[in-house]
Amino acid sequence: MKTVLITGANKGIGFETAKQLLQKGFYVYIGSRNLENGLQAVEKLKAINLTNVEAIQIDVTDDNSVKNARTEIGKKTDILDVLINNAGINGGVPKTALEARTDQFLAAFNTNVFGVARVTQAFIDLLKKSQEPRIVMVSSSVGSLTLQSDPNWLAYNFAKYAVYGSSKAALNMFTIHLAYELRDTAFKVNAVCPGYTKTDFTNHNGGEVEEAAKRIVKYALLDKDGVSGKFISEETNPTTGEIAW
Amino acid sequence: MKTVLITGANKGIGFETAKQLAQLGYFVYLGSRDKARGLEAITKLKDAGISNVELIELDVTDINSIKQAKQELETKIEVLDVLINNAGISGERPQNATGIELENIRKVFETNFFGVIQTTQQFIDFLKKSDEPRIVNVSSELGSFAIQSDPDSEFYDYKLTAYCSSKTALNAFTVMLAYEFTNTNFKINSVSPGYTATDLNQYRGTQSVAQGASVIVKYATLNKNGGTGKFYNEGGETAW
DSSP states (O other), rough: EEEEEETTTTHHHHHHHHHHHHHTOOOEEEESHHHHHHHHHHHHHHHOOSSSSEEEOTTTTTHHHHHHHHHHHHOOOOOEEEEOOOOOOOOSOOOOTSSSOOOHHHHHHHHIIIHHHHHHHHHHHHHHTSSSSSSEEOGGGOHHHHHHHHHTSSTTTTTTOOOHHHHHHHHHHHHHHHHHHTTTSSEEEEEEEEEESSSGGTTTTTTTTHHHHHHHHHSSSSTTTTSSOOEETTTOOTTTBBOOO | OOOEEEEOOOSSSHHHHHHHHHHHTTTOOOOOHHHHHHHHHHHHHHHHTOOOOOOOOEETTTTTHHHHHHHHHHTSSSSSOEEOOOOOOOOOOOOOOOTHHHHHHHHIIIIIHHHHHHHHOOOOOOOOHHHOEEEEEEGGGGHHHHTOOTTTTTTTOOHHHHHHHHHHHHHHHHHHHHHHHTSOOOOOEEOOSSBBOSSSGGOSSSSOOHHHHHHHHHHHHHOOSSSSSEEEEETTTTOO
């Protein structure tokens, strides 16, 4: 049975991704900053007969918490097949480059960038033991500098989220570097945009959470011919999914 | 006389940029984190016959220092025409994605990214008083997605995770900030001086500081038809 750790999986797209991977036969570790919320998520899944799941307390911004999560999971499994770096924050308000405060930038980068690096580094040894290791960075087309610079982009005027966008751009660069480091291995490492989705992240505006999770699951399940080091947004490019950085 | 503030200008490309802009007739506020080193730089310029230059003590990682620098500048001038966010660090090595220390990443971002944001936000009102305000964010091709993902690029193997991703984030800030000033007289760009021999790369860079600085000077002195929200290097506009 393949194993997957999903950070920030107690709700929203992360939760739905957990559900879909359970349905595909994975053993799922639901990463949750707050253990209580994680346990509640597990109960919800068990209530619909998805039982190969447990909650793991993990705060991606906290060294000790990540270390403990690694120790915990290490007791349960020798191999981690998939890591989905899903935990993220939207940077709050104000959103503009002129008004957003330094502490907003700090908080967003702590979770969305440094947190991803921390979790990835902590679990890379377990992932290396898998025959088909996959890492999905949950990113956003808002972090595409090509789109953000294109006045014809549909979201050009309303997605100028300076904090969130710059954090996802930095995450994308980290993705390129990680894929580069693992280029001659079985790893597939990609940045995937789930699309604009109705969760509490977007005040419940956008598309269906099932569709969003499906997009992530697809790149968690890539076969050996799958891409690596790419930026995928099926919402932006329904044909191949790949979009410009 | 037009005015410019350059952060991290006591040495390297920043120092050379100060010299070239002073020679073009700008009054240069030479930002330096360390007062003594800043004064040494001023002395060097004065020895070279350049007198339109003054030291501003400024540590971009310290909001109080930035505010103090701003207050000091306000006692001297009414208008700031150009801000060059030049202060930057390359961080310790190694910097591979799975091995880099988190503390190292954070430190590089503090100067190269958060530092630029807080400096820019503090000085923006000053710049708004200029008829032709210009902001140059000194970036790097190493922060370019196009280069970092192209195996044929000569810089493909330069995978300094902290440095590169901090410059990528900076480029994102350039795009976002330029957007805020759409249809104004501001020109805000990310500029890569190129691979320049400085202590940032242990002098392995292949071009001189004079060459590197001239690229920055070009975009600090753009006329009203110049681009904004773009990424430039010595060859002109380049891909993000």
